[in-house]
Amino acid sequence: MLSVSSLTKYYGSIKAADAVSFTLYPGEILGLVGPNGAGKTTTLRCLCGILTPNEGRILVGGYDLQKDDLAAKRLLAFIPETPNHYDLLTVDEQLRFIAMCYDTIDEYDRKKDELLDLYDLKEKKNTLVAELSKGMKQKLAIIGAMIHRASIFLCDEPMIGLDPQGQHSFKTELQNLRAAHCSAIVSTHLLETVETLCDRFIIMDAGKNIFEGTLEELQSRTDMHTHSLEEIFLHLTTRGND
Amino acid sequence: MTILIVGYLLTYLIMMFHNPGLSQNLKAGSIQIDSQSTLATLTFAHLLILLYIISPPKKMYRIFTESDIANLYPVPLKRWRVFRFFLFSRTYLSIFFFMGIMALNLSLAIRSFLPGIVIDVQAQTQFLEMIFYAILIVVALAGLMFWRLVLDIRSSFSLIPKYTFVVLMSSYFALIALCVCFHSYQAASSGFDLNTGLNTAANTQPLSLALAPFGLFADLLLGRFNILSFSNFFSFMFWITLCASGYIVLRSHSSMLYEYASVLTDFRAQMKERTRNPAAMARDQMGDKKKFLRLPWFIRMLRVKRSGAIFWRDMIITWRSSGQFMKGFHSFLLLVVVGSWLYTFLFHRLVADNIILFGSAMMMFTIGFPLVLVAVVGFSKTLQMVDVLKPLPFSAKKVVSIHIFTWMAVIYAMTFLPFITASVLFSHLWYKILYILLLGWSFAPTFISAFFLVTLHNPDQEDPIQRIYVLFFGVLLSFLASVPAIIIMVVELLLHLNKVLFLLLIIAANFVSFRILHNLSAKKYVNFVFTD
Numbered sequence: 099m100l101s102v103s104s105l106t107k108y109y110g111s112i113k114a115a116d117a118v119s120f121t122l123y124p125g126e127i128l129g130l131v132g133p134n135g136a137g138k139t140t141t142l143r144c145l146c147g148i149l150t151p152n153e154g155r156i157l158v159g160g161y162d163l164q165k166d167d168l169a170a171k172r173l174l175a176f177i178p179e180t181p182n183h184y185d186l187l188t189v190d191e192q193l194r195f196i197a198m199c200y201d202t203i204d205e206y207d208r209k210k211d212e213l214l215d216l217y218d219l220k221e222k223k224n225t226l227v228a229e230l231s232k233g234m235k236q237k238l239a240i241i242g243a244m245i246h247r248a249s250i251f252l253c254d255e256p257m258i259g260l261d262p263q264g265q266h267s268f269k270t271e272l273q274n275l276r277a278a279h280c281s282a283i284v285s286t287h288l289l290e291t292v293e294t295l296c297d298r299f300i301i302m303d304a305g306k307n308i309f310e311g312t313l314e315e316l317q318s319r320t321d322m323h324t325h326s327l328e329e330i331f332l333h334l335t336t337r338g339n340d
Numbered sequence: 341m342t343i344l345i346v347g348y349l350l351t352y353l354i355m356m357f358h359n360p361g362l363s364q365n366l367k368a369g370s371i372q373i374d375s376q377s378t379l380a381t382l383t384f385a386h387l388l389i390l391l392y393i394i395s396p397p398k399k400m401y402r403i404f405t406e407s408d409i410a411n412l413y414p415v416p417l418k419r420w421r422v423f424r425f426f427l428f429s430r431t432y433l434s435i436f437f438f439m440g441i442m443a444l445n446l447s448l449a450i451r452s453f454l455p456g457i458v459i460d461v462q463a464q465t466q467f468l469e470m471i472f473y474a475i476l477i478v479v480a481l482a483g484l485m486f487w488r489l490v491l492d493i494r495s496s497f498s499l500i501p502k503y504t505f506v507v508l509m510s511s512y513f514a515l516i517a518l519c520v521c522f523h524s525y526q527a528a529s530s531g532f533d534l535n536t537g538l539n540t541a542a543n544t545q546p547l548s549l550a551l552a553p554f555g556l557f558a559d560l561l562l563g564r565f566n567i568l569s570f571s572n573f574f575s576f577m578f579w580i581t582l583c584a585s586g587y588i589v590l591r592s593h594s595s596m597l598y599e600y601a602s603v604l605t606d607f608r609a610q611m612k613e614r615t616r617n618p619a620a621m622a623r624d625q626m627g628d629k630k631k632f633l634r635l636p637w638f639i640r641m642l643r644v645k646r647s648g649a650i651f652w653r654d655m656i657i658t659w660r661s662s663g664q665f666m667k668g669f670h671s672f673l674l675l676v677v678v679g680s681w682l683y684t685f686l687f688h689r690l691v692a693d694n695i696i697l698f699g700s701a702m703m704m705f706t707i708g709f710p711l712v713l714v715a716v717v718g719f720s721k722t723l724q725m726v727d728v729l730k731p732l733p734f735s736a737k738k739v740v741s742i743h744i745f746t747w748m749a750v751i752y753a754m755t756f757l758p759f760i761t762a763s764v765l766f767s768h769l770w771y772k773i774l775y776i777l778l779l780g781w782s783f784a785p786t787f788i789s790a791f792f793l794v795t796l797h798n799p800d801q802e803d804p805i806q807r808i809y810v811l812f813f814g815v816l817l818s819f820l821a822s823v824p825a826i827i828i829m830v831v832e833l834l835l836h837l838n839k840v841l842f843l844l845l846i847i848a849a850n851f852v853s854f855r856i857l858h859n860l861s862a863k864k865y866v867n868f869v870f871t872d
Binding site for chain 1: 633644645646647648649650652653656657660661725726727728730731732733734735866867869
């Protein structure tokens with residue numbers, strides 16, 4: 099569904115992503131973990147087309163993101179770490195705008211009440227985005243990602259700022275999407291969430307993909323069979339460890 | 341800047357005391373007022389404004405508003421640095437002020453070339469002189485601005501190594517000193533006085549080049565410039581090249597601005613705390629909440645899909661942020677048109693056709709240009725949200741086209757009704773009024789795309805340097821991109837060929853310029869990322 103090979107991105111002379119390669123399969127939730135500055139956000143921003151990689155190839159549903167970007171982007175939905183919305187649009191207008199861009203306005207009109215209700219935003223339908231709290235803006239970003247027919251969801255710290263109910267709704271929504279053979283990459287620092295929600299995960303450090311697989315594979319590879327993901331993660335990424 | 345002003349005044353004084361004609365006229369107490377002396381007076385007025393603006397005030401509140409002081413003083417920026425940014429932007433505003441006067445004078449000449457008006461050879465020469473005058477003033481001001489920029493950037497960010505700067509400046513002053521000494525010595529040995537030597541020195545190529553902005557101003561002030569003079573042409577090329585290369589050099593050293601960026605981050609954070617929510621501010625301007633949220637009929641009517649959604653969104657944001665202003669401005673323009681007609685109709689006043697056409701041209705300029713500047717704010721806000729737009733399935737070209745198209749639509753909408761009304765009310769001139777409308781419309785995309793391209797390079801309008809860059813280079817690029825169309829326009833005015841054919845050629849020339857700028861913008865947009 100999504101194939102990344104040798105993705106490299108420089109910021110000036112700094113290598114933010116260093117030959118990152120992985121594959122995301124249909125119906126899979128892939129966790130992306132790593133310390134701050136590991137290159138997670140850069141990788142996701144390259145995957146959704148915000149940044150142009152310096153090297154490497156990204157195939158989305160068989161479409162090359164560089165060569166056939168429009169077809170590839172139609173399959174993608176991106177939830178950024180800091181939600182960016184238009185302050186002068188209302189909640190309804192913001193969502194309508196996204197739906198119009200993807201030509202799914204009829205579907206939006208059918209589903210909007212249900213989605214807004216799920217994330218407690220129904221009352222705020224005609225409120226300006228500028229007046230929403232940070233958590234509400236995050237919920238709006240999640241709804242925005244759900245209202246077009248995307249099959250790959252790229253989520254960068256999606257649960258930051260969400261209340262417990264919102265977190266639960268989001269996790270449930272991701273599981274529903276998995277059941278519908280959609281895929282997701284979830285970048286997060288919440289390692290417990292990765293353990294419970296994700297099928298596989300990638301550990302990134304200093305721009306490199308240092309591990310890709312399941313928790314069992316990681317435990318086996320590090321010979322830390324009884325340890326939690328958090329313990330192994332700290333062992334792998336703490337400075338001084340090889 | 342002190343050096344600049346001293347040089348400016350000195351050259352002016354030297355030139356003035358070496359113009360016997362003017363001295364005699366001054367003694368006799370009669371100076372003939374012609375178009376050139378009007379311009380010269382205006383140039384002098386500009387100098388006074390410039391002096392007023394750049395002279396350091398004894399009390400800061402004369403320059404800063406109360407809110408500026410409240411917001412800017414507590415931030416961790418050196419006060420003098422903030423002060424200089426203000427000076428620079430105000431100098432720029434004075435240029436705009438001067439350009440307005442220049443446009444007024446130019447239009448006086450242009451109107452004598454409009455269809456149906458008798459043209460004489462003298463008027464043609466005067467027209468050409470006016471154009472050159474205007475170009476020289478802009479170039480001279482560009483020269484001054486460039487020096488200001490170089491000095492500011494150097495002192496604030498140390499972009500130019502100190503020794504390079506010292507060598508450059510020493511060479512500059514050494515060249516002036518050498519020329520002055522050489523010609524003064526020659527004059528003295530030939531039995532002439534010092535003034536003759538200074539005057540000869542000022543007219544030599546090296547010195548006229550070194551003192552280009554000062555010399556040009558002095559000539560303009562005295563109303564004695566010579567349009568065929570090689571030195572004028574040379575200094576024109578010199579300053580344009582210098583400005584262009586200066587821009588490239590400064591951009592390539594943008595990494596040196598990191599230090600400034602970190603200071604600016606704190607500045608911006610503090611400003612954010614002190615400023616109100618933009619939506620709340622806009623809503624206050626609109627009145628009650630219901631009125632604010634209700635969209636006008638032309639936006640409600642839009643039933644769009646795909647890339648049209650960007651236009652729809654742009655229209656809503658534009659309406660909510662500056663809709664009230666535009667509505668008021670539009671009503672005012674309509675009132676002016678209808679009022680003018682009522683005045684002529686009720687009081688049986690006979691107004692010359694030229695005045696009506698001149699008014700139309702002025703209206704086009706006064707509506708179009710400020711709106712292009714408002715568009716920069718819109719572009720800047722849009723580019724800050726690039727993370728939302730880039731993942732959407734649209735090509736860079738399409739996104740750029742729609743942003744440009746939005747502002748074209750705004751300008752066209754603002755001008756359409758007043759011009760149509762004017763052409764109906766002043767029906768005997770209808771085709772000429774519409775000709776001016778179409779002419780103005782053809783320049784709009786070129787200007788908008790020029791400003792969009794420059795905004796892409798300097799997207800952060802909260803950064804004083806980037807704001808100045810956008811305004812300064814936006815104007816330069818707009819005029820540069822309009823040159824082919826202007827040349828066609830001048831040829832048409834001089835040769836009186838078929839108006840329709842030339843209008844089509846002007847539209848075609850502007851379209852080509854627009855396409856070039858549009859493609860460059862799209863290319864830049866592909867890799868564009870907004871960073872604070």
